[in-house]
Amino acid sequence: MKLIKFIIEYLKSPRTIGAIAPSSKELANKMISHINFKSAKCIVEYGPGTGVFTEKLVNKKKQDTLLILIEFNKKFYNQLKEKYNKYNNVIIINDSAENIDKYLKKYAAPKVDYIISGLPFASLPKEVSNKILKNTEIILKDHGLFITFQYTLLKKEYIASYFKHISIERVIFNLPPAYVLKCQNT
Numbered sequence: 001m002k003l004i005k006f007i008i009e010y011l012k013s014p015r016t017i018g019a020i021a022p023s024s025k026e027l028a029n030k031m032i033s034h035i036n037f038k039s040a041k042c043i044v045e046y047g048p049g050t051g052v053f054t055e056k057l058v059n060k061k062k063q064d065t066l067l068i069l070i071e072f073n074k075k076f077y078n079q080l081k082e083k084y085n086k087y088n089n090v091i092i093i094n095d096s097a098e099n100i101d102k103y104l105k106k107y108a109a110p111k112v113d114y115i116i117s118g119l120p121f122a123s124l125p126k127e128v129s130n131k132i133l134k135n136t137e138i139i140l141k142d143h144g145l146f147i148t149f150q151y152t153l154l155k156k157e158y159i160a161s162y163f164k165h166i167s168i169e170r171v172i173f174n175l176p177p178a179y180v181l182k183c184q185n186t
Contacts, residue, residue, distance in 0.1 A: 022049060022050045022052050023049075023052045023053065023118065023149070023174060023178075024052075024171070024173055024174040024175065025052070026171055026173040026174060027052075027149060027171045027173075027174040027178055027180070028052045028053050028055075028056050029056070030169060030171050030180050031053050031056075031116055031147055031149060031180060032053065032056050032057060032060065032116065032147075034114075034145060034147060034182055035057075035060070035113075035114050035116075035145075035147075036113075037060045037061055037062060037065070038062070039113070040061065040062070040065050040113040040114060041064075041065060041066065041110055041113055042065070042066045042067075042068070042109050042110050042111070042112045042113055043057060043061060043065060043066070043067050043068070043112070043113060043114045043115075043116065044067075044068045044069075044070065044100060044112050044114070044115045044116070044139075045057060045067070045068070045069050045070070045115075045116045045117070045118075046070055046097035046100070046115065046116070046117040046118065046119050046132070047070075047071060047072065047097065047117060047118040047119040047120075048069045048070075048071050048076070048080055048118065049071070049073070049076050049118055050076060050079060051079070051080055051083060051084070053116050053118065054067075054069060054080065054084065057116065058084060058087055058090060061089075063088055063089065064089060065089060066089045066091070066107070066109055066110075067087075067089060067090045067091070068091045068093065068100075068103060068104075068107070068109065069084070069090065069091065069092045069093065070093045070095060070096075070097050070099075070100055070103065071092070071093070071094060072094070072095065072096050072097070074094060077092065077093075077094040080092050091103070091107060096128065096132075097117070097119060097132045097135075098128055098131040098132045098135065100132075100135055100136075100139060101135050101138065101139060104139055110141075111139060111140065111141035111144070112139045112140050112141060112144055113140075113141060113144050113145075114144060114145050114146075114147065115136055115139075115140065115144070115145070115146045115147070116147050116148075117146065117147065117148035117149075118148075118149070119132065119148065120150075121148070121150060121155045121158070121159065122150060122151070122152065122154055122155050129158075133159065133162040134162065136162070137162050137163070137185065140185070142186050143184065143186050144184070145182055145183065145184055146163065146182075146183040146184070147180065147181070147182050147183070148180075148181050148183070149171070149178045149179060149180045149181065150178065150179050150181065151176050151177070151178055151179070152179070153168070153179055156168070156179075156181065159181060159183060160183075162183070163183035163184060163185055164184070164185050164186075165183070165184045165185070166181050166182065166183050166184075167181075167182045168180065168181055168182075169182075
């Protein structure tokens, strides 16, 4: 049933959903594997969708770590709110990730340690992607990580124009298989 709802949302808005199925547990594990949950003070997730990565973030973060979820799709936002609104230090926002700086100010959040992204940069309008990546570069603290996944490496050089260091790992057990890009400026 979850898969059917996901596919319906994809069909309504393929440019902003970007996938025909939710991410696998294997992809979720790889996406969070580089997070130091003991020291993280602020984690942001762009485009959490149905919450596959969110579930792992909520379960592993320290109670005082701030987790900000920013989801553009109203149905996914409502599902996330219903599921995670009861947790301490979890803020759920219905907006575009390009406006994350505004919410960090609103909630007096510190610079961000980690940003996890499920955004489909291959299908987002270039001006939206530019703003998201520029803001990401600004809000990440020194040695912070931007961790995203893509289904192809077509946007690797584009993402690399915002980050000095990128390492790539492939996750085959996902539909479709994906590349995890771990991006850093220092």
